[in-house]
Amino acid sequence: MPTIQWFPGHMAKARREVSEKLKFVDIVFELIDARLPLSSRNPMLDQIVQQKSRLILLNKSDLADPNQTNLWVNYFREAGHHVLALTAKDDKSVKQIVPASKKVLAEKIARDQEKGIKPRAIRAMVLGIPNVGKSTLLNHLAGKKIASTGNRPGVTKGQQWLRFGTQLELLDTPGILWPKFEDPEVGQRLALTGAIKDDLLHLDDLALYELEVFTRFYPEQLKERYKLTDENLTLELPELLLLIAEKRGFKDDYERASEMLILELRQGRLGRYTLDRFEELSE
Numbered sequence: 001m002p003t004i005q006w007f008p009g010h011m012a013k014a015r016r017e018v019s020e021k022l023k024f025v026d027i028v029f030e031l032i033d034a035r036l037p038l039s040s041r042n043p044m045l046d047q048i049v050q051q052k053s054r055l056i057l058l059n060k061s062d063l064a065d066p067n068q069t070n071l072w073v074n075y076f077r078e079a080g081h082h083v084l085a086l087t088a089k090d091d092k093s094v095k096q097i098v099p100a101s102k103k104v105l106a107e108k109i110a111r112d113q114e115k116g117i118k119p120r121a122i123r124a125m126v127l128g129i130p131n132v133g134k135s136t137l138l139n140h141l142a143g144k145k146i147a148s149t150g151n152r153p154g155v156t157k158g159q160q161w162l163r164f165g166t167q168l169e170l171l172d173t174p175g176i177l178w179p180k181f182e183d184p185e186v187g188q189r190l191a192l193t194g195a196i197k198d199d200l201l202h203l204d205d206l207a208l209y210e211l212e213v214f215t216r217f218y219p220e221q222l223k224e225r226y227k228l229t230d231e232n233l234t235l236e237l238p239e240l241l242l243l244i245a246e247k248r249g250f251k252d253d254y255e256r257a258s259e260m261l262i263l264e265l266r267q268g269r270l271g272r273y274t275l276d277r278f279e280e281l282s283e
């Protein structure tokens, strides 16, 4: 598998931009993919965010394996983070964010109150890798039409804020950061979920990886989708791929079978799954 190149110039710029914006917010929403709670994080985020309050949002949790999501939520909590499992597409899910943010900022809010400072909206910004759902979150927080933005006097010139009632204000451009590409397995996981372009990778490698994950962790889902037997699942993976191709009526077409498997996974047709396995942490 080829190593995907970083673009140090872009990264330094993105990092600088994020650092600039951080000065204006009370809290950072770190959006990560619940199917990839490690692979979809930016490795430098801790350095960038530093002491700023943070709420980790495990987004797309509607697509992830709920058992794994629970384990990961506990993992982040035990590491001292505030964390929520989220579905940015779902308004009800998004409604949890304000109360959760208040909890993160409880000390600051109490301090302000003691000093007689009038309570104001929480200022936040969204950070995350491409395709993790940053814009979706903004839209659903806004309740469809993204609010008309305007300068907010007294905050800073040029910063555009979206206001959500009296409780929350968000910088209208989320910060885009990059995942860690150097590890080939991380690259594979990101490509499979669609976080990075898959033309950088071989489709058949990706499809075989998909089959490896599903035969191991989600055999029932695989059997159901492609009408397979237990015995089928004991085949070598390339043979299993060909069998699935045959069942779909395109015999021996490895490429087409690979494409189909990946597409169906991304469309959620194989059910919920998590690629970053909690149990691998302690391996």
Ligand SMILES: Nc1nc2c(ncn2[C@@H]2O[C@H](COP(=O)(O)OP(=O)(O)OP(=O)(O)O)[C@@H](O)[C@H]2O)c(=O)[nH]1
Residues within 6 Å of the ligand: 059, 060, 061, 062, 063, 086, 087, 088, 089, 090, 128, 129, 130, 131, 132, 133, 134, 135, 136, 137, 176
């Ligand atoms: N099922 C599901 N899909 C989601 C969720 N959040 C976002 N998506 C989908 O993920 C895709 C990417 O979402 P965006 O909001 O465009 O992601 P982004 O982080 O703004 O991406 P960039 O602007 O490219 O960095 C879209 O197809 C969304 O519909 C979610 O919670 N559940």
Ligand SMILES: [Mg+2]
Residues within 6 Å of the ligand: 134, 135, 136
């Ligand atoms: Mg976006």
